[in-house]
Amino acid sequence: MGQWLTNLRRPDGLGKDPERAARRAEQLVAIDPDWNPGQLGWTVDWQRHWAGLRVLVAGGAGLEEITPGVTHRGDDIGRWLARQVRDWAQLNPEQQHRLDELSVKPAVRPQKTAARANTKAGAAKDSDAFTRGVAALAQYIAREGTTVVSRSHVERLPDGTEHRTGVWAANQRARRDRLDTAQLTALAALGIDWAT
Structure with missing residues (x-):
């Protein structure tokens, strides 16, 4: 499916006949208005990370919990989110609007390690291990x-x-009642059924 969409997004991917291409584009827009993110002003990669952020937030994760290392389907959403906040001015208005709808705001000032400065060393170590x-x-x-x-x-x-x-996965399952929402969301995003 991904390769098929990639092919459709290429120049003349919907066909060389302009009328047929327009009809096909309308059909795709009816399914998903964002099917071709390049026409919206961002990359497929940006859209995939934004969609991952939406899933994490909808699953109950607070933005403060989505730090670098928090993933969704293999994408590091936390790292991506930190870049969006830091580079807010480089985003187009629609990207800013979509992030704003998820309560993401631009950084007041660059803070590379602010989150870790207030975290105990043991908690940071546990977070890194997770x-x-x-x-x-x-x-x-x-x-x-x-x-x-x-x-x-x-x-x-x-x-x-x-x-x-193998040992790590078994330990997470055994200790699932001690995992926080962001950790459970990250595991559920990988398809771990007991984390949902």
Whole structure:
């Protein structure tokens, strides 16, 4: 489906006959007005991250919880959100409007580590461990096409380190009553049924 849409978004992707192309475009707009984000002034990547942010917020995550490392379907929504807040002036008015509808506001002043400055070292360490686990699990799911991971599975991350993803996933399930909303949302976004 993604490749088909990519092909349609290309020049003459809807056909060389202008009337037929216009009819096809109308049909696609009827399904999704945002089907061709390039015509709206942003990339497919921006739209995918924005849609991920909407899912996290709709799932109950507060914006303050969506920090770098919080993912949705493998995309680091927290990192993307921090860039939007920081680079607000570079966004077009419609992008700003869409973010504003989700209560996202421009940064008053650049603060790279403000969130961590007020966090205890132990909580930051736990958050980093969770983020690494989500990244490892997302990589595994993308490759294997399943959320079922054996307890003994070890995932090799892009930085060359190894992550005991099977043990980590089993621990998250066993401790699910101690996970916060953002963590449960991140796992649910990967298709983990017990996190919903």
